[in-house]
Amino acid sequence: xxxxxxxxxxxxxxxxxxxxxxxxxxxxxxxxxxxxxxxxxxxxxxxxxxxxxxxxxxxxxxxxxxxxxxxxxxxxxxxxxxxxxxxxxxxxxxxxxxxxxxxxxxxxxxxxxxxxxxxxxxxxxxxxxxxxxxxxxxxxxxxxxxxxxxxxxxxxxxxxxxxxxxxxxxxxxxxxxxxxxxxxxxxxxxxxxxxxxxxxxxxxxxxxxxxxxxxxxxxxxxxxxxxxxxxxxxxxxxxxxxxxxxxxxxxxxxxxxxxxxxxxxxxxxxxxxxx
Amino acid sequence: xxxxxxxxxxxxxxxxxxxxxxxxxxxxxxxxxxxxxxxxxxxxxxxxxxxxxxxxxxxxxxxxxxxxxxxxxxxxxxxxxxxxxxxxxxxxxxxxxxxxxxxxxxxxxxxxxxxxxxxxxxxxxxxxxxxxxxxxxxxxxxxxxxxxxxxxxxxxxxxxxxxxxxxxxxxxxxxxxxxxxxxxxxxxxxxxxxxxxxxxxxxxxxxxxxxxxxxxxxxxxxxxxxxxxxxxxxxxxxxxxxxxxxxxxxxxxxxxxxxxxxxxxxxxxxxxxxxxxxxxxxxxxxxxxxxxxxxxxxxxxxxxxxxxxxxxxxxxxxxxxxxxxxxxxxxxxxxxxxxxxxxxxxxxxxxxxxxxxxxxxxxxxxxxxxxxxxxxxxx
Numbered sequence: 051x052x053x054x055x056x057x058x059x060x061x062x063x064x065x066x067x068x069x070x071x072x073x074x075x076x077x078x079x080x081x082x083x084x085x086x087x088x089x090x091x092x093x094x095x096x097x098x099x100x101x102x103x104x105x106x107x108x109x110x111x112x113x114x115x116x117x118x119x120x121x122x123x124x125x126x127x128x129x130x131x132x133x134x135x136x137x138x139x140x141x142x143x144x145x146x147x148x149x150x151x152x153x154x155x156x157x158x159x160x161x162x163x164x165x166x167x168x169x170x171x172x173x174x175x176x177x178x179x180x181x182x183x184x185x186x187x188x189x190x191x192x193x194x195x196x197x198x199x200x201x202x203x204x205x206x207x208x209x210x211x212x213x214x215x216x217x218x219x220x221x222x223x224x225x226x227x228x229x230x231x232x233x234x235x236x237x238x239x240x241x242x243x244x245x246x247x248x249x250x251x252x253x254x255x256x257x258x259x260x261x262x263x264x265x266x267x268x269x270x271x272x273x274x275x276x277x278x279x280x281x282x283x284x285x286x287x288x289x290x291x292x293x294x295x296x297x298x299x300x301x302x303x304x305x306x307x308x309x310x311x312x313x314x315x316x317x318x319x320x321x322x323x324x325x
Numbered sequence: 326x327x328x329x330x331x332x333x334x335x336x337x338x339x340x341x342x343x344x345x346x347x348x349x350x351x352x353x354x355x356x357x358x359x360x361x362x363x364x365x366x367x368x369x370x371x372x373x374x375x376x377x378x379x380x381x382x383x384x385x386x387x388x389x390x391x392x393x394x395x396x397x398x399x400x401x402x403x404x405x406x407x408x409x410x411x412x413x414x415x416x417x418x419x420x421x422x423x424x425x426x427x428x429x430x431x432x433x434x435x436x437x438x439x440x441x442x443x444x445x446x447x448x449x450x451x452x453x454x455x456x457x458x459x460x461x462x463x464x465x466x467x468x469x470x471x472x473x474x475x476x477x478x479x480x481x482x483x484x485x486x487x488x489x490x491x492x493x494x495x496x497x498x499x500x501x502x503x504x505x506x507x508x509x510x511x512x513x514x515x516x517x518x519x520x521x522x523x524x525x526x527x528x529x530x531x532x533x534x535x536x537x538x539x540x541x542x543x544x545x546x547x548x549x550x551x552x553x554x555x556x557x558x559x560x561x562x563x564x565x566x567x568x569x570x571x572x573x574x575x576x577x578x579x580x581x582x583x584x585x586x587x588x589x590x591x592x593x594x595x596x597x598x599x600x601x602x603x604x605x606x607x608x609x610x611x612x613x614x615x616x617x618x619x620x621x622x623x624x625x626x627x628x629x630x631x632x633x634x635x636x637x638x639x640x641x642x643x644x645x646x647x648x649x650x651x652x653x654x655x656x657x658x659x660x661x662x663x664x665x666x667x668x669x670x671x672x673x674x675x676x677x678x679x680x681x682x683x684x685x686x687x688x689x690x691x692x693x694x695x696x697x698x699x700x701x702x703x704x
Contacts, residue, residue, distance in 0.1 A: 080406050280544075309545055
């Protein structure tokens with residue numbers, strides 16, 4: 051018995067809105083609160099606001115919602131030479147120090163805005179009469195990490211399982227173990243004599259197979275096969291989700307991968323490997 | 326017209342009444358099917374103005390968004406920042422659209438900005454929590470009519486709003502006769518209880534208290550405590566946690582709740598046709614299915630929200646006598662009806678947000694039985 055998957059169904063009309071290409075909108079943090087200042091704000095007040103909230107930039111917006119530019123540490127420094135010697139730049143209005151950032155639509159591709167973010171540190175989402183969000187370089191780092199984290203965790207898990215299994219028996223014994231679950235001599239496929247040839251699902255089938263487990267793998271993975279099964283079986287599903295882009299990978303999935311990784315890391319350490 | 330339909334009709338009349346308060350509450354026990362009435366009412370109001378439906382979490386919003394279009398409405402989902410930015414860049418919302426969102430999404434950021442320039446003819450608040458009260462009240466300022474749906478026994482988020490409609494267990498006495506509820510008591514093994522108490526204590530000391538009782542979930546909570554490094558963590562904690570995990574790992578007895586489950590299935594098999602075991606998470610489904618297979622109860626399939634609506638309906642409607650499926654609560658919550666003589670076995674220790682929907686559907690089918698487990702306290 052396995053988890054029921056989507057069944058093949060008749061062709062459906064393509065809904066472009068349902069196809070989620072990675073776009074700028076996904077880079078915007080869910081909790082982004084946009085702080086803006088009016089053009090007449092004194093530079094020292096804007097700087098204090100930026101320091102207090104740890105912002106690097108503040109959009110400067112008129113009373114009727116029009117963006118006249120963005121006040122940043124860089125724009126302040128770059129415009130200092132325009133200040134007359136008798137004036138204190140900190141008391142001047144921010145509108146004297148703004149810079150222009152690129153406006154993009156939330157549906158624009160991430161690759162198309164990377165150069166601008168690298169050059170200016172940020173882009174604005176919307177247009178000058180309706181600013182909806184800001185995307186910064188740190189938003190990109192956060193987004194890319196959230197995208198790649200499941201792959202990194204799955205890599206660690208798969209390599210740890212493989213390493214521990216290898217530490218339990220010889221190559222011949224592994225081939226025999228694979229044969230127990232009919233993974234060898236599949237027509238059209240080379241004999242699976244190396245664990246590197248197995249998918250994670252196949253690896254788990256070899257590992258959790260009753261006689262295999264009792265004979266070899268319990269030495270590295272512990273005596274309780276049911277416990278191991280409960281721990282590892284969900285990983286198979288999460289892996290399919292991640293690699294086949296089937297569903298949204300949830301926070302709970304990520305946490306589960308992190309939990310299994312920490313458990314395997316300890317087993318590797320007990321077994322004498324480096325942790 | 327049966328009693329349930331009469332109650333629904335009463336609520337519809339109360340909602341349509343010109344003398345109804347602008348902002349009011351509906352308090353009900355579980356399983357009365359009042360959301361069906363609210364769905365129709367939201368559809369009606371959407372013909373002439375903006376309608377917003379808000380829920381406590383995203384999964385509940387998804388359920389509304391799945392059900393409303395069946396009544397011919399255009400539903401706009403506001404469930405993420407991407408959705409919000411997309412809406413902000415579009416033309417102004419059309420009056421016949423129903424916006425579905427969660428409190429979390431509209432609390433801040435682009436989600437909040439979507440609502441900035443919108444006024445509403447109707448806002449339906451589906452079980453807002455007490456911490457959502459601020460949002461409920463502030464939205465009322467730009468809404469002609471608001472309705473808050475909440476459980477009769479729970480503290481309402483906005484207690485000062487007048488009660489428009491209340492439904493007690495007695496009111497639906499005749500209806501609940503359709504749904505037979507059975508509580509199944511069991512006692513946990515001392516070894517299991519001791520380990521569980523120790524796990525609760527350690528997790529609590531680490532500032533990660535949990536009410537989880539199932540062994541796999543407790544092990545996950547312990548591993549979670551280790552995989553997240555805490556700066557205030559005493560040096561000895563990881564050692565204590567590993568010691569506990571090792572003990573769980575070497576536990577030789579099966580979890581008592583699992584034994585109660587297989588015992589229930591054994592008894593039910595003689596008198597019932599089919600069983601649906603309702604779980605919180607897919608991981609729980611695998612845990613249960615694996616155990617049941619060891620005990621000689623083959624599980625037909627595991628159903629999660631990954632499957633399409635068509636597959637879900639087909640799978641539930643073709644369940645044969647003696648067959649068992651394990652399904653997540655979110656999957657069951659999307660089901661409108663059950664086959665007669667179905668036993669729904671509720672696995673989680675507590676009711677969750679989907680129980681309401683499941684009971685609504687169970688109440689509308691004759692001969693459905695709900696089994697809940699209750700662990701007897703030994704302390």
